[in-house]
Amino acid sequence: MTEAVATRKKPAVNYHRLFERVALVLVWLIIIAVFGAIMPRSFLNWGNFSIMFASYAPAALLALAIIVPLTAGDYDLSVGATLTLSSCVIGVLNVWAGLPILLVVLLALLAGLVVGLVNAFFIVYVRIPSLVVTLGTTSLMTGIVQWMTNSSTIGGIDNALIMAVVGGRLFGVPYAFYYALVAAIAMSYVFDFTPLGRRLLFVGRGREVARLNGIAVDRVRVGALVASGVISAAAGVLYAGVLGSADPYSGLNYLLPAFAAAFLGATTILPGRFNPWGAIVAVYFLATGITGLTMLGIPLWVTNVFNGGALILAVTISQLTRGREASDIG
Amino acid sequence: MMVRVRLDLVSFVAGAVLAAGTLPAFAQDAEAGVERARQALAVYQEKPVFKAPAEPFDAKACAKGKRMLSIPNSSANPFLKGIIDRMKLVGKELGLDVVEWENQGQPSQWVQGFEYAIRDKFDIIDLISGIDPATVAPQVKAASDAGVKVMTSHFYDPSDKQSPLVSSSLTIGFNEIGKILGNWAIANTDGKANIILVVSNEVPPTAPLVRGIKSALADNCPDCKIAQEINVGVTEWATKIQPSVQSAVQADPDVNVVIPIYDSMSQFVVPALRLTGKTGSVKVATFNGTPFVLDFISQGVVDMDIGESLDWIAYATIDGHLRDACGLKSPSALNVPFYIFDKNNVADAGSPAKFDTGYGDAYVAGFRKLWGLGAE
Numbered sequence: 001m002t003e004a005v006a007t008r009k010k011p012a013v014n015y016h017r018l019f020e021r022v023a024l025v026l027v028w029l030i031i032i033a034v035f036g037a038i039m040p041r042s043f044l045n046w047g048n049f050s051i052m053f054a055s056y057a058p059a060a061l062l063a064l065a066i067i068v069p070l071t072a073g074d075y076d077l078s079v080g081a082t083l084t085l086s087s088c089v090i091g092v093l094n095v096w097a098g099l100p101i102l103l104v105v106l107l108a109l110l111a112g113l114v115v116g117l118v119n120a121f122f123i124v125y126v127r128i129p130s131l132v133v134t135l136g137t138t139s140l141m142t143g144i145v146q147w148m149t150n151s152s153t154i155g156g157i158d159n160a161l162i163m164a165v166v167g168g169r170l171f172g173v174p175y176a177f178y179y180a181l182v183a184a185i186a187m188s189y190v191f192d193f194t195p196l197g198r199r200l201l202f203v204g205r206g207r208e209v210a211r212l213n214g215i216a217v218d219r220v221r222v223g224a225l226v227a228s229g230v231i232s233a234a235a236g237v238l239y240a241g242v243l244g245s246a247d248p249y250s251g252l253n254y255l256l257p258a259f260a261a262a263f264l265g266a267t268t269i270l271p272g273r274f275n276p277w278g279a280i281v282a283v284y285f286l287a288t289g290i291t292g293l294t295m296l297g298i299p300l301w302v303t304n305v306f307n308g309g310a311l312i313l314a315v316t317i318s319q320l321t322r323g324r325e326a327s328d329i330g
Numbered sequence: 331m332m333v334r335v336r337l338d339l340v341s342f343v344a345g346a347v348l349a350a351g352t353l354p355a356f357a358q359d360a361e362a363g364v365e366r367a368r369q370a371l372a373v374y375q376e377k378p379v380f381k382a383p384a385e386p387f388d389a390k391a392c393a394k395g396k397r398m399l400s401i402p403n404s405s406a407n408p409f410l411k412g413i414i415d416r417m418k419l420v421g422k423e424l425g426l427d428v429v430e431w432e433n434q435g436q437p438s439q440w441v442q443g444f445e446y447a448i449r450d451k452f453d454i455i456d457l458i459s460g461i462d463p464a465t466v467a468p469q470v471k472a473a474s475d476a477g478v479k480v481m482t483s484h485f486y487d488p489s490d491k492q493s494p495l496v497s498s499s500l501t502i503g504f505n506e507i508g509k510i511l512g513n514w515a516i517a518n519t520d521g522k523a524n525i526i527l528v529v530s531n532e533v534p535p536t537a538p539l540v541r542g543i544k545s546a547l548a549d550n551c552p553d554c555k556i557a558q559e560i561n562v563g564v565t566e567w568a569t570k571i572q573p574s575v576q577s578a579v580q581a582d583p584d585v586n587v588v589i590p591i592y593d594s595m596s597q598f599v600v601p602a603l604r605l606t607g608k609t610g611s612v613k614v615a616t617f618n619g620t621p622f623v624l625d626f627i628s629q630g631v632v633d634m635d636i637g638e639s640l641d642w643i644a645y646a647t648i649d650g651h652l653r654d655a656c657g658l659k660s661p662s663a664l665n666v667p668f669y670i671f672d673k674n675n676v677a678d679a680g681s682p683a684k685f686d687t688g689y690g691d692a693y694v695a696g697f698r699k700l701w702g703l704g705a706e
Contacts (some may be wrong), residue, residue: 042581051576051605095682151406153597155622156629156682166605174605242572244604244631245597245622250568257569287573294577300562300570 017271024268024278024314028285035292043295046172054166054174056287058083058239061180062254063261063283064187065231067274070262071191072224073204074123074130079232079258081141082115084251086236088145090161091154091246101158105237112233115141116226123225124218130225138252145248155245165241176238180280183231187276200224201273260311261286267314286310363550364521367513370546371670374510374636378667378689380696383649384659389701392656393426396454399447400428403460404435409620409640410459412685413484416644424701426648437465444469448476454655456647459484462534463493470495481654483647484664487538498660500650502638504535507617507668508542508591510636514615514670515543515587516551518633523547523554526578528571528590528599531561539591539617557582562595571598579606586612593618593635600631619671624683627676634672637679639689642666645697 036044062079069076086108093104115137122133159167166174191197202210203220211217235254240246264285265278289310290303400417402410414430421428429452431443440461447455455478457463463470463482470480470493479497486492487504515523527543529536540559547554558578562570571590579585579602588603590596593616603609609631616623619637626632646664654660669689671679678688698704 039581045580047606048577048580051580052573055572055576055601055605146406150408151411152408153594153620153622155597155625162604166601242605243597243601245600247568247597250598253566253569291573291577294560294574295581297558297581300560300566300574303570 020267020271021269024264024281024285027314028281028288031285031289031292035288035295039292039295043292048291050169050171050173050177052287052291053177053284055176055242056283057176057180058235058242059254059257059261059287060280060283061183061235061238062232062258063265063279064180064183064276065228065235066258066262067265067276067279068187068200068227068231069130069221069224070274071200071204072221073207074221074225075134076119076225076228076232077131077134077255078115078119078137078141079228079235080252080255081138081145082112082229082232083236083239083254084145084248085115085141086112086233087240087243087246087251088149088154088248090237090240091157092148094158094161095154095156095246101160105161108237108240109230109233112229112231112236113226114229115233116229117222119229120222120225124221142252149246149248151248153245153247157240157244157246161237161241162244165238176242179234179238183234184276184280191276196220196223257283257286257307260307264311264314360521360551360553363552364516367516367521367546367550370513370550371510371517374668374670375675378639378642378669378692380692381665382696382700383646383661383663383665384653384700386700386702387653387656387658389424389649389652390703392652392658393421393424395425396652396655397427397429397450397452398454398456398651398655399431399443399450399452400456400458401431401433401440401443401461402458405430405432406434407460409618409685412640413458413643413647416641416686417648420644420648423703424648424652426652428648440466441469444473447478448473452478454478454651455480456651457482457485457496458647461485463496467493467495479655481651481660483650484643485534487535488663489538489541490534498650498654499662500647500660500664501662502535502664502666503668505538505542505545507636508539508544509546510542510668510670511539511589511591511615511617512543512546513550514634515589515613516546516554518613518615519554519586521551521553523551523587524582524584525554525556525587525589526575526585527556527559528575528588528595529559529561530564530567530592530595532563533592536591543589543591557585567595567598571595572602575599575602576606579603579608579612588612588614590614590616592616593620593623593632596623596626596632600626604631619669619679619685621679621683621685624671624676624679625681627671627673628681628683630673634670636668636670637689638666638668639693640686642689642693645693649697649700 065079089108089111090104093099094101122128123130165176168175199215199220203217207217261282262279264282266274269275269278289306293302400414418428433439473480481498482496483500484502486499486501488501492499515525560574588599590599596616603612613633615634617636623635643666646666650660680687
């Protein structure tokens with residue numbers, strides 16, 4: 001009898017969990033269907049989706065950058081400023097100093113690495129909360145960027161970068177999207193199939209437990225922060241390629257949508273865990289909503305309501321389906 | 331039944347005759363509108379000519395020992411920084427000490443600027459391009475009471491209701507700029523403009539500027555239309571303009587002009603057109619003369635940009651403010667001419683383009699003569 005109850009309590013397929021895993025994807029498909037029904041010609045065409053996939057690629061990469069330190073239990077608020085720094089390094093060194101674009105891209109990624117190391121030094125070794133440190137480095141980088149660009153947008157970035165990011169297309173989708181896709185595949189492999197990914201998760205779930213289990217907690221955290229710096233710098237490279245120019249102000253605006261996507265993504269695919277595919281789905285779910293609303297000619301303040309509302313609603317539904325158990329995430 | 335068929339036939343024939351008679355008239359009207367638009371643009375395509383804003387006066391005697399604190403909307407804005415740097419140079423020659431109140435666009439910092447000007451006994455506070463006197467009304471009053479004259483420049487459109495607290499205002503014709511943009515769209519689509527407007531309604535100049543665009547369309551091209559007006563807050567330009575323009579040009583494939591009313595917006599319009607494959611087929615017209623946008627014209631991704639000479643603005647601001655400070659009648663407008671840059675003349679702006687290049691220097695000799703100074 002007891003055995004029978006136990007069996008009933010643990011069905012072979014947990015439909016609740018399964019539903020939770022695909023809920024966001026389903027909602028995404030529903031809003032595509034709704035916008036498609038309203039605007040069959042302009043919304044439901046491949047051109048529309050291919051452009052959306054490419055233009056949100058920097059945001060997708062930024063969301064991927066954020067989830068690495070989040071998984072290890074650290075916030076990195078400096079990703080938006082790192083994106084700006086990287087794209088402005090490209091502008092200043094390529095357009096003003098005339099350095100070759102390939103070298104400049106490497107230097108931009110190097111800048112991201114340095115930012116990651118600086119963040120890691122203060123967070124891991126000096127033991128200042130990550131929120132405070134990355135807020136500080138955001139302001140620091142914003143000032144440096146304004147100084148090095150004279151607060152001006154720099155146009156005329158080497159056409160080779162523009163071609164490499166949005167010039168070429170595969171299945172009609174500009175390359176930018178595939179760079180984000182490759183990053184998601186790589187991260188998903190590391191997160192799910194390597195000891196490093198497991199260590200990252202353990203560190204995030206309980207530093208002390210992880211340390212007692214012999215995991216080099218500090219090294220993992222440093223690695224996560226450096227990875228986030230480099231990936232955000234790569235997002236900056238994509239951003240410079242998509243725009244064809246370097247803007248000293250705009251990158252910071254990607255911070256909140258990227259965080260929204262990271263948290264929204266943690267409610268899907270692998271609910272309760274920051275995961276790369278969830279982040280990608282979340283970015284394009286939000287992008288689809290914004291694109292559809294804009295095509296309908298709805299005022300843009302609605303998109304902010306959509307962004308915020310979608311995040312709160314998704315996280316709430318996820319919590320309710322899990323019986324309001326304590327979340328694993330911060 | 332027969333009667334009805336006949337009547338229908340008669341009305342059809344009558345309608346056809348009427349249509350045949352009026353069609354050419356419509357066509358003529360449309361052509362005349364396009365011609366009017368072209369004529370209206372001509373003056374902005376010539377090198378700007380100096381027109382004296384008021385009677386000559388002894389600027390050196392007036393400026394002697396006077397001090398002016400210039401408070402820009404934000405010191406991070408290179409356009410405003412450029413004007414103030416040039417005002418310092420012009421002021422130095424006249425004996426007017428021009429000081430910039432460096433700030434990052436925060437109202438609390440503007441308030442500190444007022445307190446500093448009152449404490450340090452400045453003669454003039456210049457609110458340049460963006461600070462609405464209404465947002466710092468108590469400070470404007472306190473400064474006026476303390477004998478510091480508060481003036482605005484490059485902020486109000488002549489049609490705006492101006493704050494009664496300021497001593498004088500040098501207006502700029504945002505409405506006129508709107509008309510140039512509207513007429514340019516008409517002239518460059520042969521009267522078939524189907525426009526996407528990108529605006530920021532929170533910025534005060536937007537309203538008169540957009541009114542100008544609409545009035546040009548109404549006057550010279552009733553068939554032209556605004557397909558979509560996209561309102562994006564300044565802090566959201568980077569995240570909202572590109573996807574919105576992409577969606578708008580895809581939703582309406584007949585769109586042939588995008589007007590981002592401030593040219594820094596165009597950095598997000600250009601990639602939108604590039605991604606949607608519309609570069610070249612959809613024209614981009616804008617305003618501000620920012621160097622990187624002039625470079626976009628050289629690259630063929632933007633078609634026109636209306637600019638103003640910063641140096642000219644600096645001379646005109648000093649001229650107007652000094653007149654007010656010395657009790658003379660100050661001109662009501664800056665009187666700095668607008669100039670259209672397009673692919674034919676953008677090379678004059680330098681490569682890479684610079685602020686203040688390509689407008690000619692008619693104003694230098696003009697103002698020097700007006701102020702009773704010798705040649706440079």
